[in-house]
Amino acid sequence: MVIVAEAKQVVAPGEMVAEGDHLTGDNVYRVGNQIFSACVGLVEVDGNRVFVVPLKGGYIPMVGDMVAGRIVDVGLSGWSVDILAPYPAMLPASEVPGPRGARRRDLSTTFDVGDMVLAEVLAFDRTRDPLLTIKGPGLGKVSTGRVVEISAAKIPRLIGRKGSMIGMLKRETGCQITVGRNGVALVWGKNPESERLAVEAIYMVEREAHSRGLTDRVREMIVKTDAVGELART
Amino acid sequence: MPEPKSPELIDEKGIRIDGRRLDQLRSIKLEVGVLDKADGSAYVEQGKNKILVAVYGPREAHPKHIALPERAVLRCRYHMAPFSVEERKSPAPSRREMELSKVIRESLEPVVLTDLYPRTTIDLFVEVLQSDGGSRCAGITGASLALADAGIPMTELVAACAVGKVQGRLALDLSDAEDKHGEADLPVAFVPNANLVTLLQMDGLLTTAEFEKGLQMAVEACKTIHTMQREALKKKYHEIKEVVEEKEESEVVA
Numbered sequence: 001m002v003i004v005a006e007a008k009q010v011v012a013p014g015e016m017v018a019e020g021d022h023l024t025g026d027n028v029y030r031v032g033n034q035i036f037s038a039c040v041g042l043v044e045v046d047g048n049r050v051f052v053v054p055l056k057g058g059y060i061p062m063v064g065d066m067v068a069g070r071i072v073d074v075g076l077s078g079w080s081v082d083i084l085a086p087y088p089a090m091l092p093a094s095e096v097p098g099p100r101g102a103r104r105r106d107l108s109t110t111f112d113v114g115d116m117v118l119a120e121v122l123a124f125d126r127t128r129d130p131l132l133t134i135k136g137p138g139l140g141k142v143s144t145g146r147v148v149e150i151s152a153a154k155i156p157r158l159i160g161r162k163g164s165m166i167g168m169l170k171r172e173t174g175c176q177i178t179v180g181r182n183g184v185a186l187v188w189g190k191n192p193e194s195e196r197l198a199v200e201a202i203y204m205v206e207r208e209a210h211s212r213g214l215t216d217r218v219r220e221m222i223v224k225t226d227a228v229g230e231l232a233r234t
Numbered sequence: 235m236p237e238p239k240s241p242e243l244i245d246e247k248g249i250r251i252d253g254r255r256l257d258q259l260r261s262i263k264l265e266v267g268v269l270d271k272a273d274g275s276a277y278v279e280q281g282k283n284k285i286l287v288a289v290y291g292p293r294e295a296h297p298k299h300i301a302l303p304e305r306a307v308l309r310c311r312y313h314m315a316p317f318s319v320e321e322r323k324s325p326a327p328s329r330r331e332m333e334l335s336k337v338i339r340e341s342l343e344p345v346v347l348t349d350l351y352p353r354t355t356i357d358l359f360v361e362v363l364q365s366d367g368g369s370r371c372a373g374i375t376g377a378s379l380a381l382a383d384a385g386i387p388m389t390e391l392v393a394a395c396a397v398g399k400v401q402g403r404l405a406l407d408l409s410d411a412e413d414k415h416g417e418a419d420l421p422v423a424f425v426p427n428a429n430l431v432t433l434l435q436m437d438g439l440l441t442t443a444e445f446e447k448g449l450q451m452a453v454e455a456c457k458t459i460h461t462m463q464r465e466a467l468k469k470k471y472h473e474i475k476e477v478v479e480e481k482e483e484s485e486v487v488a
Contacts, residue, residue: 010471012464013345013382014390014427027387029347036427038347038387040467055471057385058273058292060351086292086354126352127303153385 007045011037011052018050025051059085059152059182061121061130068142068180069132071115074108081117084152084182087129091119095133116142118178118186138178145176145188146195150206152183157209158202165205165215172222173198197225240415243400250400252281252409259395259407259455264375264466266383274384276466278376281409282366287376289384291356306351310339310358312373318365334370335360341374341394341423341433347387356386367410368396374423374433375459382467391467392432393459394423397448399440404448406455420448424456 005017017028018035027038028051037043041052061067061083069083071091078092093107111117118139119132134140150158158179159166170177175189175198185202189195201218208214244250254260260281269275274289295301312334316325327335338360346356358380360373371394378392398408399418413419418438424431431453440448 010468012391012467013388014425015464029389031427036389038389039385040382040471054385056274056383086294086351088294 003043003045003050005037005043007043009043010055011041011043013037013039017043017052018045023049025049027052027054054153056151057153059083061085061087061089061124062181063121063124065121065181066118066139066178067121067132067182068116068118068147068178068184068186069182071111071113071117074111074113076107079107079111081119081132083119083130083132083180084149084184085130087124089119089121089130089132091117091132091134095122095131095135097135111141116147116186118142118180142186145186146199148185148187148199148202150183150185150202152181154206154209155179155181155183157214158185158205160215165218168215168219169198169201169222172219173201173226177202194226197222200225241411243412243415244403244405248403250405250409251411256403256405257451259458260409262459262462264379264462266379266466266470272380272384274380274382274386276376276379276383278372278379280366280368280372280375280407282364283362283369283372284364285369285372285376286361286363287373287380288359288361289356289377289380289386290359291384292351292354292386293357295353295355300355301353304352305348306346306354306356308339308343308346308348308356308358310335310342310360310377312338312360312362312370314362314365314369318362334373337433337435338370338374338377342377342381342392344430344432345378345388345390345392345425345428346381347389350387356381356384365410367408367413368421370394370433371396371421371423375463379463379467383470390425390427391460391463392423392425393456393463394421394433395452395455395459396421397452397455399438399444399448404444404451406451418444420445420452422449422452422456424453424460426457426460 002019015037017037024030028035029038037052039054041054044051067083069081071079072082073080081089081091083089119134122131122133124130173194175187175194178186187195187198263279265277268277272288276287278285292306312331314323316322362369374394397420398416400412400416418440420436423433
């Protein structure tokens with residue numbers, strides 16, 4: 001049982017990461033006794049499990065993910081939602097709380113094309129397109145705030161370990177920020193300036209996702225822009 | 235009209251017209267992530283070849299009927315810009331371009347883990363900006379880089395290189411002039427770890443012995459290119475190596 005690659009080392013597809021009877025996690029594959037990387041990423045070891053954290057890639061839905069999407073079509077029994085994944089998502093009318101029957105005949109009165117919704121992935125597997133639900137706290141139509149689209153692979157960094165990065169952003173800018181796993185962040189601020197600052201900070205996290213001391217640097221940037229510390233207080 | 239006499243391609247010392255030895259590759263430059271809007275991209279220079287590759291996907295399949303229930307569809311378009319050769323090339327896809335699109339796709343399909351993304355497509359665009367012989371091989375080299383850059387899982391990078399016969403002698407990585415006036419051309423795409431040849435075409439005539447020697451030469455060259463590919467891919471993320479601890483933060487805890 002030998003880990004050939006250093007932990008957190010950048011590997012290319014086809015590079016050997018370990019040798020022996022490790023368990024294989026995501027983005028690695030086994031040939032005989034050797035384990036290889038299947039994408040560009042960082043090698044991670046968790047107990048006996050070896051896996052690679054990808055550095056790029058789009059969003060693939062997972063059951064339980066919170067996602068933000070836009071309504072692209074209104075049907076008879078639900079809505080089609082674009083969640084920036086390779087699969088079109090459906091939000092069935094039955095997953096939307098509210099009155100039923102005659103008042104529900106025209107679904108476009110609830111959500112119309114172009115509306116932004118915050119939803120949770122209810123079901124998804126390789127044979128079916130994702131099903132969404134908005135039954136849950138904080139889910140539903142989003143009619144205010146700013147939408148920030150970043151790469152889905154950078155979302156874990158935006159959240160940070162135990163939410164350190166997102167917590168700092170909320171504290172320092174005084175904004176409410178919600179992050180969808182599909183790479184869409186929603187920002188609500190008390191004034192346009194704080195929103196602009198939060199958006200700027202989110203883009204900074206995306207740009208410099210893999211550099212050292214990022215949380216501190218982002219905080220510095222926010223404090224510098226907002227010299228009087230007005231935003232956090234208001 | 236008599237055939238114009240072929241230029242002297244190899245001198246008595248075994249040096250080719252562009253100054254290379256018979257077993258020498260042209261200078262290669264590989265760059266990754268050159269296009270911001272594409273999901274993945276690469277730029278390849280091999281001799282005077284200049285090739286841009288863009289990858290989109292996995293994305294929703296359009297038209298829908300091309301989607302497969304068990305895996306992603308890989309689509310490839312090889313295209314030469316009208317200004318890529320001396321005499322204007324019509325921008326419409328030619329028979330040759332359609333063939334190359336097909337062979338490039340088929341040389342990459344064995345390595346891409348398409349079964350992870352059922353019912354989707356991965357679109358690959360190989361655009362030749364300047365052509366100087368061996369562009370299908372340079373295209374494959376660039377395409378596998380662009381796929382990796384898009385974060386698409388694949389078992390390995392594919393490298394490709396051609397070997398040809400010029401004035402009765404085997405020469406590696408033919409340039410345009412050598413290809414035109416030479417006797418044979420043998421493009422090879424190779425996957426090193428799996429020891430797999432994913433493209434093998436032959437134009438012209440070679441004896442069995444020449445073929446075997448030529449294939450060996452091409453495979454060795456592919457291994458060299460493969461090392462360069464890995465370096466090019468990692469160069470983009472070189473800074474990350476220093477951020478070892480910071481990376482821990484990126485794991486989702488919530």
